[in-house]
Amino acid sequence: SHFNRNEPGEALEWYRRILEAPGADRTLRRTAHESLFECRASRGEWDQARALLGELAEQYPESQGLGERHLTLADGYYRDARFVDALDSYADFLEAAHPEDPRTLRVRYHMAVSRQRLGQRAEAAAAFEALGQEAFRHQSESLLKAGVLRLDLGTPELALASLERRLALRLDPAQEALTRAHLADAYGRLDEPAAAYHAADRAID
Numbered sequence: 001s002h003f004n005r006n007e008p009g010e011a012l013e014w015y016r017r018i019l020e021a022p023g024a025d026r027t028l029r030r031t032a033h034e035s036l037f038e039c040r041a042s043r044g045e046w047d048q049a050r051a052l053l054g055e056l057a058e059q060y061p062e063s064q065g066l067g068e069r070h071l072t073l074a075d076g077y078y079r080d081a082r083f084v085d086a087l088d089s090y091a092d093f094l095e096a097a098h099p100e101d102p103r104t105l106r107v108r109y110h111m112a113v114s115r116q117r118l119g120q121r122a123e124a125a126a127a128f129e130a131l132g133q134e135a136f137r138h139q140s141e142s143l144l145k146a147g148v149l150r151l152d153l154g155t156p157e158l159a160l161a162s163l164e165r166r167l168a169l170r171l172d173p174a175q176e177a178l179t180r181a182h183l184a185d186a187y188g189r190l191d192e193p194a195a196a197y198h199a200a201d202r203a204i205d
Helices: 008-020 026-042 046-059 066-079 083-096 103-117 121-131 139-152 156-167 173-189 193-204
Strands: none
Touching: 008 026, 026 046, 026 066, 046 066, 046 083, 066 083, 066 103, 083 103, 103 121, 103 139, 121 139, 121 156, 139 156, 139 173, 156 173
């Protein structure tokens, strides 16, 4: 096909002609819609891809891989720092995904980061706390982010659980020292000087 020859511009025109052709059967039109989405996505034209995906889901709900396309769209928006749009598309992916799909943890992590970047600190903290209970690639980072956000939000008592849990993971010396420094901060804010001193002392060691 035109798209497989890495000529998405020509492919767009080719598939448009199929859609405009009188009498094109349903399967061919569906395939053209799917291919147009792939072309737009390959060019980073996320808004146009999103419009096509909406049409595809509405007109051809039998299309295979709708969830995959929502994920492609969400990741594109995320890379472009369009976090509101990324959140919407990630939510669409989660709605279609199997509960045990291993990609859901990465998606939830990107959603939490998106909320953090949008200034939705309480929602982000709660999302990172939930992710901190999961054994996955970003568990340690999630626990740190949860702890730091809770400190920023003025709830050091909530920061303690995430930071203590992070210490139970295998951390390199620098990350362990960083975690203990935040713990010392949390205990200090809770007026527990002995615990704060102990955490700070361990951080320096």
